[in-house]
Amino acid sequence: MQFISNTSQEKKEILETIGVNRLEDLFANIPRDSLFSPKINGVLRKGISEMEVSRELQSLADKNRTVAQIPSFLGAGAYHHFVPAAVPALISRGEFLTAYTPYQPEASQGTLQATFEFQTMISELYGMDVANASLYDGASALTEAALLAVRETGRRKILVSRTVHPEYRQTLKTYGKSLNIREIPFLNGTTSLDSLEKELDDQTACVILQTPNFFGSLEEGEKIGAMTHAAGSLLIVSSNPISLGILKSPGNYGADIATGEGQPLGISLNYGGPYLGLFSCKERYLRKIPGRIAGMTKDRDGQRGFVLTLQTREQHIRREKATSNICTNEALMALAATIYLSLLGPKGLEEVALLNLKNAHILADKISQAPGFELAFTSPFFNECVVRSAQDPYQIQDHLSHKGIIGGFPLDKFYPDLSDCTLYCATEMNTEKEIESLVAALKQFHG
Amino acid sequence: MDKRVPLIFEQTVSGRRGTTFPSSGISVSDAKNLIPEQFLRTGGDEVSLSSFRKEPALLAEVSEPDVVRHYTRLSQLNFSADTHFYPLGSCTMKHNPKINEKISSLPGFTHAHPYQPDEQIQGTLEFLWQLEKMLCELTGMDAFSLHPAAGAQGELVGLLCCRNYFDFLGEKRSTVIVPDSAHGTNPASAALAGYSVIPVPSNKRGRIDKDALRKSLNKDVALVMITCPNTLGLFEDEIQEIAEIVHACGALLYMDGANFNALVALAEPAKLGFDMMHLNLHKTFSVPHGGGGPGAGPVGVRKNLEKFLPDSRIVKEGEKFRTVPESSQSIGQVRSFFGNTGALLRAYAYILSLGHDGLKSVSENAILNANYLLKNLKGNFKPYVDEPCMHECVLSASESAKDGIKTLDIVKRLLDYGFYAPTIYFPLIVPEAMMIEPTETESKKTLDAFTEAMRAILQESKQSPETVKLAPHTTPVRRLDEVTAARNPILRWKRHG
Numbered sequence: 050m051q052f053i054s055n056t057s058q059e060k061k062e063i064l065e066t067i068g069v070n071r072l073e074d075l076f077a078n079i080p081r082d083s084l085f086s087p088k089i090n091g092v093l094r095k096g097i098s099e100m101e102v103s104r105e106l107q108s109l110a111d112k113n114r115t116v117a118q119i120p121s122f123l124g125a126g127a128y129h130h131f132v133p134a135a136v137p138a139l140i141s142r143g144e145f146l147t148a149y150t151p152y153q154p155e156a157s158q159g160t161l162q163a164t165f166e167f168q169t170m171i172s173e174l175y176g177m178d179v180a181n182a183s184l185y186d187g188a189s190a191l192t193e194a195a196l197l198a199v200r201e202t203g204r205r206k207i208l209v210s211r212t213v214h215p216e217y218r219q220t221l222k223t224y225g226k227s228l229n230i231r232e233i234p235f236l237n238g239t240t241s242l243d244s245l246e247k248e249l250d251d252q253t254a255c256v257i258l259q260t261p262n263f264f265g266s267l268e269e270g271e272k273i274g275a276m277t278h279a280a281g282s283l284l285i286v287s288s289n290p291i292s293l294g295i296l297k298s299p300g301n302y303g304a305d306i307a308t309g310e311g312q313p314l315g316i317s318l319n320y321g322g323p324y325l326g327l328f329s330c331k332e333r334y335l336r337k338i339p340g341r342i343a344g345m346t347k348d349r350d351g352q353r354g355f356v357l358t359l360q361t362r363e364q365h366i367r368r369e370k371a372t373s374n375i376c377t378n379e380a381l382m383a384l385a386a387t388i389y390l391s392l393l394g395p396k397g398l399e400e401v402a403l404l405n406l407k408n409a410h411i412l413a414d415k416i417s418q419a420p421g422f423e424l425a426f427t428s429p430f431f432n433e434c435v436v437r438s439a440q441d442p443y444q445i446q447d448h449l450s451h452k453g454i455i456g457g458f459p460l461d462k463f464y465p466d467l468s469d470c471t472l473y474c475a476t477e478m479n480t481e482k483e484i485e486s487l488v489a490a491l492k493q494f495h496g
Numbered sequence: 497m498d499k500r501v502p503l504i505f506e507q508t509v510s511g512r513r514g515t516t517f518p519s520s521g522i523s524v525s526d527a528k529n530l531i532p533e534q535f536l537r538t539g540g541d542e543v544s545l546s547s548f549r550k551e552p553a554l555l556a557e558v559s560e561p562d563v564v565r566h567y568t569r570l571s572q573l574n575f576s577a578d579t580h581f582y583p584l585g586s587c588t589m590k591h592n593p594k595i596n597e598k599i600s601s602l603p604g605f606t607h608a609h610p611y612q613p614d615e616q617i618q619g620t621l622e623f624l625w626q627l628e629k630m631l632c633e634l635t636g637m638d639a640f641s642l643h644p645a646a647g648a649q650g651e652l653v654g655l656l657c658c659r660n661y662f663d664f665l666g667e668k669r670s671t672v673i674v675p676d677s678a679h680g681t682n683p684a685s686a687a688l689a690g691y692s693v694i695p696v697p698s699n700k701r702g703r704i705d706k707d708a709l710r711k712s713l714n715k716d717v718a719l720v721m722i723t724c725p726n727t728l729g730l731f732e733d734e735i736q737e738i739a740e741i742v743h744a745c746g747a748l749l750y751m752d753g754a755n756f757n758a759l760v761a762l763a764e765p766a767k768l769g770f771d772m773m774h775l776n777l778h779k780t781f782s783v784p785h786g787g788g789g790p791g792a793g794p795v796g797v798r799k800n801l802e803k804f805l806p807d808s809r810i811v812k813e814g815e816k817f818r819t820v821p822e823s824s825q826s827i828g829q830v831r832s833f834f835g836n837t838g839a840l841l842r843a844y845a846y847i848l849s850l851g852h853d854g855l856k857s858v859s860e861n862a863i864l865n866a867n868y869l870l871k872n873l874k875g876n877f878k879p880y881v882d883e884p885c886m887h888e889c890v891l892s893a894s895e896s897a898k899d900g901i902k903t904l905d906i907v908k909r910l911l912d913y914g915f916y917a918p919t920i921y922f923p924l925i926v927p928e929a930m931m932i933e934p935t936e937t938e939s940k941k942t943l944d945a946f947t948e949a950m951r952a953i954l955q956e957s958k959q960s961p962e963t964v965k966l967a968p969h970t971t972p973v974r975r976l977d978e979v980t981a982a983r984n985p986i987l988r989w990k991r992h993g
Contacts, residue, residue, distance in 0.1 A: 050849040052591045052782075053861050054939035060861075063868045063940055067884075075863050075884045076762070078733040083767035085634070085759075087852045092629040096851030099595050106845060110604025112619030117607035126832060127610050133515045135564055137601065143578030144571035147592050149785040152584070153917045154978075155908065155971040158500075158573035160787035166504050169988040173554040176542075179987045182788070185645035188832040216832040223656065223806075223828040227690055267535045294545055295527055296535055301542050310832070320620050321610035321833025322645065323790030335985065341788065345989075346981035349966070352500060354973035358981040364648070364684035365922070369693045374684035377646040377778065381786030388567055391504050392514035394557045395546040403520040403527060410530050429531040450613060458611050477517060 050099050116318065120483040121455035122412070124433045124474025125263070126187065126214050127321065128313045130291065130401070131477055133392050136315040140385050150341070150377070154356040155348075160380065161355035164343035167387040174293050174390075175307035176300025177329035182341035183383040184326030184375060187310025188220035191257065191287050193328060193339045193373055194306040195221055195228075198255035198283040200337055200372070205229050206252045210240040212262035213287065215463035221257075238266040238426030238435060240273065249276060255283040255305075261292050264472065265409070265433025266426060274303030290314055290327065290386075292431045294402030306330040315389030316382055325382035336362060339373030401477050405432035408475035408484070415488045416473065421495040425470050433474040435460065435467070442471040445494055452490045499972035501569045504556040505989050512557045554989065573972045574787070575916045581942050583869075585888045585919035585931025586679070586727060588757045588779035593849065596782065596842040605841055610833040614818050620837065621817035625810045627844045628794075634855070635753075635773060636766025637796030641805040642835045647754055648681040649830060650774030650793030651721070654750050655689035656827040657772065657797060657804040658719045661748065664804075664825060669718035669747070675704050677727045677923040682752060691718065698925055702728040702881040704738060713745045723752040724768065725759070725886040727923040727931070729866065739769025748772065748801075756780040757862050757935065758887035761855035765796075772797040780858075781843035792839040806830050861936035862887040865943060869934055872947040876954055880926045888933035890926055901957040901964055903928040908975060909956070909967035913949035 055063070060072075069075060087093055097105075116129045123129075140146065144159060151157030151164075164182045171180035184190045195207050206229040209218055222230055229252075233245050240258065249256070256277040260268035270286065277284040285306045286299035291313045299307035311325030312318075330338060336359060344358030364371040393401065409432040417424050421439035438445060442459035449456035457473035464470070475484065522529075524536070524544045533539035545555070558566070575582065582589035600606070608617045628640045644650035655672070662669050672686040676695045683693040694712050699705040704722065713720075720742045725731045732738065742749045751765045751773035757780045759765070765773050777783045778791035785791070797805060803823040811820055819834075850858065863886055870879060870889040877891035893903040907917035907930065919931040934943055957964050968974060 050593075050595075051854045051857060052593055052937050053857060054937060054942075055861065055865075059940040060864060063864055067864075067867050067871045069884075072860055072864060075867055076731065076758075076886065078731050079759075079763050080736055080768070083736070083763045085761050085764050085852075085856070088633050091633050092626055093633045093847070093852045096849060096854035099849065102595055102845055102849050103598070105848065106599045106623075107602065107604075109619040109623055110602040112622065113604045113608055114616045115604060115607035115612070116609055117603040121609060123609045123611050125611055129607075129609065131517070133560075135514075135560055139564065139567045139571070141597060141601075142568065142571040144574040144576045145787055146597075146784045147577035147579075147582075147589075148574045148787045149582070149584055149587050149589060150788040152919070153575075153907070153911065154976050155968050155973055156575040156580075156911045156916055157787075158972050159570040160574055162501065162503070162573070163567065163570055165987075165989070169503075169505065169554050172988050185649065186832050188829075189645070189649075214832065216829055219807075219829040220831055223830055224652075224688070226656075226659075267531060271534070295524060295537060297537055297540055297542060301537075301540055317606035317838075318609050319606055320608040320617065320837040322831075322836040323838050324832070335987075342985075342987055344981040345986040346977045348973040348976050350974050352973055354500075354976045356976050356978050356981045358978065358985055358987075360982070364680035366680070367684075368680045369683035369687040371680065371684040371687075374648045374652060374681050374688050375646070376648045376679075376681050377776075377785075377789040377791040379645075379786075379790045380788030381784075382790060384567075384787065387504075388563060391556050391558055391563045391566070392560060393555070394512075394514060395555045396513060396557070397515050397517065398555065399524060399544060399546050400517045400520060403522055403524070404517055406527060406530055407520050407522055429535060431531075446613060450616065455609065455612060455616070 050096055116455060119453045119455060120479065122457045122473045122475065122487060123455055125458040125472050126310060127318055128476055129318060129478050130313050132315050132317065135392055136385050136388050139388050140381055145381065145384060151357060158355060161343050163384050163387055165345060165355050167383045168343060170387060170390045171327050172329050174290055174298065175329045176298030177307050178332035179335055180329035181338055182343055183378045183380065184328050184340055185379060186322065186324040186326045187287060188217040190308035190326035190328045191217045192221045192224045194285045194308050195225060195255055195257060197306060197334060197337055198285060199228060201334060202254045202283065204252050204254035207254055208233055208245065208248050209257040211235050212240055212264060213257055213259040214263045238264045238428040239268050242272060245273065246276060249280040251281060253280055253282040255285050257285045259287040261289055261431035264426065264435045265430040266428040267430065270302040278303060291402055291405060294398035311382065311386045314386035316385050323379055323382055325379045325386055337372055340375050340378055404477035408479050409434060411481060412473060412475040412484050415484055419488055419492045422491060432476055433472055435470050436473055437470050440495060448494045449490055454487055454490060499573065501566065503989055504558060504566055505554055507562055507566065508557045510557055512559050514558060514560045514563055580914060580916050581938060581946055582916040583918050583932045583934050584916060585933040586754055588933060588935055590782060590935035591937035592782050592784040593846065596845045599845045600838050600841045618817055621810050623844050624840060625812055625817050627840055630847050631775060631794055631796060634760060635796050636764035638799040639802040639805060640794050640796045642794045642840055643806045643830055644793040644795055645831055645836050646789060646791040647774055647776040647793040648685055650795045651681055651685035652688055653795045653806060653830055654772045654774060655685055655719065657801050658748050659689060660804040660825060660827050661801055662718055669716055671717050673712055673717055673720045675722065676925055678721065678723055679752065679754060682721045702730045703732055703734060706734060706738065709738065710741055713741065715745065717745065717747045719748050719750050721750045721752060723755060725755045728880055728890045729885040729888040730881060731886055735768045754779060755887060758859055760859045761852050762859040766798065772801055777839055777843040782846040783839045783842045790836050790839050792836045858936050865934040865936060865938055869932055869943055873950055876951055888931055891930045892926055893928040893930060896954060896957050897928045899957065901961060903930055905964045905967060906953050909953045909964045910949060911968040912970045915946055915949060
């Protein structure tokens, strides 16, 4: 199956116009010994029809057993939420899907206005002054926030809580290899304020917090914010946007930069991507922030319109002095989040947050009543909680898998000190019946 | 007809609802029975998101019909590859096959959680493993990492691998050489990876000045980043010799694969002498651009660099696929989870559809179409280098600029003719540049119509220059004031703003 429009007659006419005899004459300067040749027994085959592609990939999809078919209690930074049908329907419109970065604003007002709406919603939700048009994911948003704090303060020490998503911390370390990154231990599932106090000094660029944190627990944002600012450092907070339906916004307790993983806002799990990096901050950092930003302006008739703005921060203008190397971001995912938030509105976001809160608490109650299982922490949580078990978490995961349930996330992978613990999540998608069958299966396993 | 659309916030009617959920049976005020009130919006000086306040939350209160009409109308304000010829140079705005959209929305794929045990997601792991092998075969590289979310992140991965490689060898090298015609992401990524950047000029033939390169090379240079074909749409015909020079001083050679549409199934970058590269799957491999992403920027490397690739990788053991953390020498992670799997899936479906034979016709026809446009237009707009191009051509409007009609005016007028604009004022070394990339999926008829439009605009420039200078006239808004937008930034809606 090819997607080439020209017929061989048209190609012949083109060649004649160009004035060459053979197509190969146009790229005769490619060294002969570098030409591509299909490998014997290679994975690349000859092209096949649409029907065959469809059949082959459907059979691959059928090999997966996913949250579409069986109950799941996995969260840990990627959440199974309800996606209203209007979201995929609208973002798959070709005019959005097959456009690119709106370099010509007059012919890209759809993308630009939607981006402006997105920026408005994200800054509102996080209680911040401004938001950008998106970054790659929650990890890159958090990392870029730390780099901004370093640029802003001229300090190179970064304090990051061990309750921040482990993959975000790893990303931060990869990007910030030359920085002094220190991890703050946790106590009862939340950042240890004593340890933080000891590490905070006048060399500290920022304190990085996630709340609800990786364990689902709520951090003492207010206290940490006050401590951070007293040291002249910036407070960076990463938050699940759904939780902000009921929880205080990071801006309310003094975050200077607020980031998040936007996946819960109408984006499928997709085995980890594409997701959506949310980035918002106070206005005073505006000219140092990474990524695209849409702004409102007027056209020559004085009518309202939207453009990409503050571009002198960006790589295509500033090159090695740019605030970030990002170019392509996650525009279509930002559109999905914008549509999702429009459909839910303030009331819907509150409802879905309450459902998450309630279901996770039912789950926690029921699991902790099962013999051999208890909550590892007593700190308040949103839609996830850590469960300590007498039995090995990986064996429990296997057992649940055989019962047709996708269990929680065994924490051993990232926290060897919590090798007897599993992170369980419940969202609005988990019915009480599902929770009951999970608990029944756990009880059965414990024997 | 007024084509402008009010903001979603301006359509709010208090109490209007879109999506609703089953009742949770609890209200906001009950939430404090589950978590302490200090954490809740209602526990401080904020109020609940939905309650009445002087400034209600800037989340719209609209119905599903409102939302559907609003975003459908917004979509209609866009030019796109589905609706218009979109010859945006270096971005490869080819047709995005609809089968890819169907495949990538199969629930078996979309509902896979990144932390599911491997045995539950064999279908996903299998296509990812296959895709890596396909990219290896197409480029001659030995291994690919599928993690990077976009080309720029791919560049960063390449640069960090390079850094770890020299650390491993115990060599201190602190500079990266980037041609003056390179994309801005190259120097920006190099700086982010902690390197200082040395630009190298292009020669009169639009290629890297080999002598200048030779002079810039020394034991402090870690990497030379080259876009191939380069941003002038020209094949770096001395690339193998350049590779020798670079390797002779111990440095590595990186290929920015943004322009791989010219080489796919035609030439193998490894055989050209490159040690590593990235591919933009949203360009060559038909992943839709989404108005600015998501993309995917996998990085390929030679064997000696494989152990530095980011965590984690997929291996095949017997008939089973498994994710494994990479070696301890890995640069680590550059993002959360595995990668932009939805984009990777589209690229996989595309490669399956076309096969190596179809992909070869992609590069061939991309080159054919670009040369056709070059031939048609070079009498009107001066090419930077007058010789056959690869998949795109760079022309200059410097002649008409002398009469006051700049490249910007010409491309704004193109919008009135129903064509999106080429990339303009890039590469930076070409005055009044227009970088035109037709791609293989456009027909001769479209290219002829585009040629006619370009010529007609030149005519207008002479006969009624104001028509061109004040363009566009038919778009939803007319020429926008970007200077004021940057000077007094309005970046979010405010009720009284």
